[in-house]
């Protein structure tokens with residue numbers, strides 16, 4: 331059975347971004363629970379800003395799980411990523427991600443590498459960038475395994491990264507990793523830009539999918555754009571997907587309405 335989740339961002343620098351609830355974990359959890367969500371996905375500025383003990387108590391009280399934790403704060407706040415030309419910045423990126431993996435693991439939640447993957451540009455070739463990405467995913471994937479969680483890698487659309495944008499090239503790249511602990515985040519917004527057919531892209535990912543960002547074509551909440559969820563739901567069912575569909579969407583027209591719209595679409599198509 332697919333489970334529902336909704337994003338809560340605690341990152342001031344990310345304001346205007348595609349997150350449903352903002353700046354208040356307790357309020358977000360209470361609202362998520364009231365709407366019937368199974369879990370929350372937390373985007374924090376750094377690992378220390380994830381209040382592990384409090385969040386454990388809060389989610390237990392609300393009957394929620396933590397679906398995943400984001401690592402993009404390292405990029406949004408510090409401009410670190412895994413493919414920067416200087417080794418010190420790449421190390422900062424890896425250390426930042428490792429600390430979020432550790433915090434998430436204490437909550438049973440895997441970390442997501444999305445914008446922290448970076449891109450190739452200037453003196454860095456695509457081959458070099460993919461080599462650094464491979465090394466980082468192998469190292470961080472094995473670290474995540476040690477602390478008992480998978481590591482989630484999220485292919486982005488061409489306007490956010492030039493490394494891996496589509497399912498076919500991502501699956502081929504996954505085959506070159508040494509670790510078996512990296513799973514894929516299928517973000518329907520990115521896939522809508524890059525895939526000829528979203529359902530076929532999901533089938534190409536198959537059992538590699540470990541998380542879904544459930545959102546509409548225009549990054550508004552599911553049901554507020556022109557995404558056709560019928561073939562998407564059928565593809566997820568066929569591959570036996572049973573993890574989270576998480577609302578990573580603009581808080582449009584506001585957070586409460588976005589959370590309500592998404593759980594409505596979830597119940598209609600994925601429950």
Ligand code: LER
Nearest residue numbers: 402444445484490517
């Ligand atoms: C960024 O566009 C995105 O989809 C996030 O989930 C990644 O950090």
Ligand code: MN
Nearest residue numbers: 484517543578
């Ligand atoms: Mn996403």
